Amino acid sequence: MLRLANVSKRFGGLSVLQDVSFEVPQGRVVGLIGPNGAGKTTVLNIITGLVAPTSGAITLDGSALTGLKPHQVTRRGVGRTFQNIRVFKEMTLLENVVVGMHAHLNYGVGGLMFSLPAFRRREHEARDKARELLSWVGLEGKAFELADNLSYGDQRKLELARALATEPRLLLLDEPVAGMNSGEKVELMKQVGQISRRGYTILLIEHDMRFVMGLCDQVAVLNFGRIIAEGPPEQIQRNPDVIEAYLGRDEDAVPGEPLGATA
Numbered sequence: 001m002l003r004l005a006n007v008s009k010r011f012g013g014l015s016v017l018q019d020v021s022f023e024v025p026q027g028r029v030v031g032l033i034g035p036n037g038a039g040k041t042t043v044l045n046i047i048t049g050l051v052a053p054t055s056g057a058i059t060l061d062g063s064a065l066t067g068l069k070p071h072q073v074t075r076r077g078v079g080r081t082f083q084n085i086r087v088f089k090e091m092t093l094l095e096n097v098v099v100g101m102h103a104h105l106n107y108g109v110g111g112l113m114f115s116l117p118a119f120r121r122r123e124h125e126a127r128d129k130a131r132e133l134l135s136w137v138g139l140e141g142k143a144f145e146l147a148d149n150l151s152y153g154d155q156r157k158l159e160l161a162r163a164l165a166t167e168p169r170l171l172l173l174d175e176p177v178a179g180m181n182s183g184e185k186v187e188l189m190k191q192v193g194q195i196s197r198r199g200y201t202i203l204l205i206e207h208d209m210r211f212v213m214g215l216c217d218q219v220a221v222l223n224f225g226r227i228i229a230e231g232p233p234e235q236i237q238r239n240p241d242v243i244e245a246y247l248g249r250d251e252d253a254v255p256g257e258p259l260g261a262t263a
């Protein structure tokens with residue numbers, strides 16, 4: 001479904017990605033891991049059009065994403081969450097998700113103000129869908145609470161529901177369990193697993209190795225801007241190059257460390 005072919009990126013004199021190639025097959029969960037500063041977020045920023053690659057190509061189902069603007073990439077069916085939470089704190093959870101849908105449908109939040117029957121019907125449908133998405137992430141009971149009142153973990157779940165509101169064919173998650181406690185991590189792992197079984201294709205960046213190894217079908221490892229290993233989780237955990245890359249940097253987890261070790 002998603003394919004990166006020889007993607008490189010330089011920021012001025014700094015070479016951040018070099019010849020990065022990997023694929024995310026339809027219906028799979030792929031993890032992109034690597035030590036701090038390896039270039040993982042830059043990969044997501046390039047896929048979503050926030051950052052232009054210096055060279056290389058990105059395709060989704062065979063058509064090029066390279067050169068598209070972020071909103072065009074969203075329109076093609078790529079949804080994402082960010083490392084830093086970006087929910088609207090002064091809105092309810094339901095409103096947050098509905099706004100995500102309106103942004104996607106491109107008739108503007110202003111559409112909510114009209115009382116024309118078509119708009120009202122669409123708003124009704126959007127609210128029903130939003131409640132369903134909130135239930136997927138275990139937040140249905142808090143639909144009418146302000147996002148500002150949520151715990152950090154719940155705000156991350158809200159971000160996920162909002163990303164799903166754009167009806168993505170491909171969902172990109174940037175450190176989905178960062179800052180969560182162990183209980184929340186286990187819960188989110190189950191919920192992301194269920195979302196995947198509903199047919200979503202997912203590419204995620206995550207430092208928490210139990211989350212990655214427990215959830216992903218395939219794992220790609222970035223180190224200093226290069227892919228050094230790719231394969232099923234069990235194989236990656238035993239790969240000497242991967243172990244070496246992690247052992248060289250004491251601020252990161254060694255793959256296989258217990259849940260929460262890197263929170």
Ligand SMILES: Nc1ncnc2c1ncn2[C@@H]1O[C@H](COP(=O)(O)OP(=O)(O)OP(=O)(O)O)[C@@H](O)[C@H]1O
Nearest residue numbers: 011014016034035036037038039040041042043083
């Ligand atoms: N806009 C930019 N301008 C200059 N350098 C940048 C820019 N964005 C990222 N970098 C550099 O690129 C390198 C890779 O950063 P990136 O955020 O992609 O790494 P990462 O693997 O996501 O790290 P982390 O796990 O800490 O989030 C870093 O050295 C970073 O300083």
